[in-house]
Amino acid sequence: MSLADKVLAVNNDLPIRTELPVHSGKVRSVYWLTEADSRRLIKEKGYDVAEDAPLAIMVISDRISAFDCIWHGEGGMNGVPGKGAALNAISNHWFRLFKEQGLADSHILDIPHPFVWIVQKAKPVMIEAICRQYITGSMWRAYSKGERNFCGIELPEGLEKDQKLPELLITPSTKGILEGIPGVPAVDDVNITRQNIEDNFEAFNFRSREDIDRYELLLKQGFDVISDALAQLDQVFVDTKFEFGYVTDAAGNEKLIYMDEVGTPDSSRIWDGPAYRDGKVVENSKEGFRQLLLSHFPDPDILLNKDRMAERSALARDNALPEEVLMAVSKTYVDIAEKITGEKLVLSDNPKAEIIQILKDQYGLVD
Template sequence: MSKTIIDTNFNFPNQKSVYKGKVREVYNIDNNLLVMIATDRLSAFDVVMPKGIPYKGQILNQIATKFMSQTEDLVPNWLIATPDPNVAVGHLCKPFKVEMVIRGYMSGHAAREYKTGKRLLCGVPLPEGMKENDKFPEPIITPATKAEMGDHDEDISRKDILKRGIVSEADYLVLEDYTRKLFQRGTEIAASRGLILVDTKYEFGKTKDGKIVLIDEIHTPDSSRYFYADGYQERQDKNEPQKQLSKEFVRQWLIANNFQGLQGQTVPVMSDEYIDTVSERYIELYENIMGEQFVKADVTNIQERIKTNVETYLAKANF
């Protein structure tokens, strides 16, 4: 059997529907619970790569669920249980149609925009005289929303979110507050492990009783960028690239192979050897971010393992 899971087609008891995102597949159980399966798919520049990355789904799911446990005193979240290494079960929520991106440093998308001469990102003014990977005076929130056509993320300002009625002002103030609190906690946890949390994104939803909760993922290498703290300032002073833990190394490989998700571009072929190195990098990410050894789950038959674990959980769950 394949050692990766890149697609699922389950039919769980009381299943109402299934939503397939770029990486996660979400099963609606009785309009009450959501079963979220983190696949091994790899997405970059809003394009899903043809091959899966061994253990990636397990890594993302375990980082996200463990960080939710470590932040639930600050911000309520959707999570109820993790019956399988690739699976999270939580409350059915209506997602807000914005991603709350928060940046502590001039990196990634922000740096690329800055280099083109832009000094306003999502309505937030950017200081003059910054160079790539410099720290912002204060973290900035630069939201994104899905384009009306397709799944591409678009920058959007707070003003436009409110003007277009995407989120009410009262709710948006809560989203901003939760975003800053989560980023501060994530920054503290990262620092305790010799890392810098550079930027990240959070997604939120509303439960049936109207409570705003954190959903999806938190502080994973797919949603976040980390630098090693040791040597950060020295590398900045020498104008050297930062040593980082994130999916950015995949983006840079794609850029070097003439792919940025633009129309007419072809996804470069990832060799099995390169796939293995990506998997090893994700394991390194896990162990550095979580401060513990990664334990590989049995991948003899991932589909059957997930099916059995989820069905066993649902049979015992009393909702």
């Protein structure tokens, strides 16, 4: 069996019973279950959700996206072996810790297979909640050009690249295109201030002004839990993105929960501690792949300049990356997952067949 066969690249073609189109994102595909199947599973499995809550099967893939493009490799490798399993394993680990430490629940109700989550529908807060402990990446690029105000927060003079910030910074941006919010351009992923959120909390889907404090507290607590755990592994938690939403439990209580994924190499920067103390940055996250792409192509501006999207899409479509590049990325993901979870990551020879079998036999979701 070739390496390409072990990669789950296409995840929107599973024969899961659904009446709605499959929603396929950069990495995950979402299958909304029929109302009958949702109700049946809530009853059979005892999930702590309202009896009429819509449920979905979320299947991760091994696809890799960077600079808003999906990349592929030689020999038909349309993804990175082990990446999907690594992302889910890491997220599962942090979500469990959050719950154990009394922070908040997540949207995940069940984990039938390393590639699969059963989730409940949440009403998302329309914010990419980004927090930063170190100055690097886009923030450093802007700072080095003289910018000092980030999302309404004033940074001091004299900071150096990759240094630890005086405090954890929350630098939110919009999730999706939000129309009609004064002072907030109607484009995806635009930086916003806390004042923007307070003045228009309902437009961002917050139930109340108090929930802004709640989201910031969950953000900081979640960051600290992951940062402390990584520090014990001599890894540096640099920055990350959280997402939040609202759900209702079986007793009818509405609650703010963590959504999407947390503390993964896709959503965070993680640096090797010993290397950082030596003055070097060794990435244990997708940032390493981004840097590799920037040095791989002769004109990196294509990857950084949003006005050159058509050229960028062509670059990703027409260039198969060397197998050793994707295998180096695989090693980064698998190694950090095993380090975080303390368990060996077992990679399946045929994940798709396994998923179908489990969802058929144990959940009755495949005809």
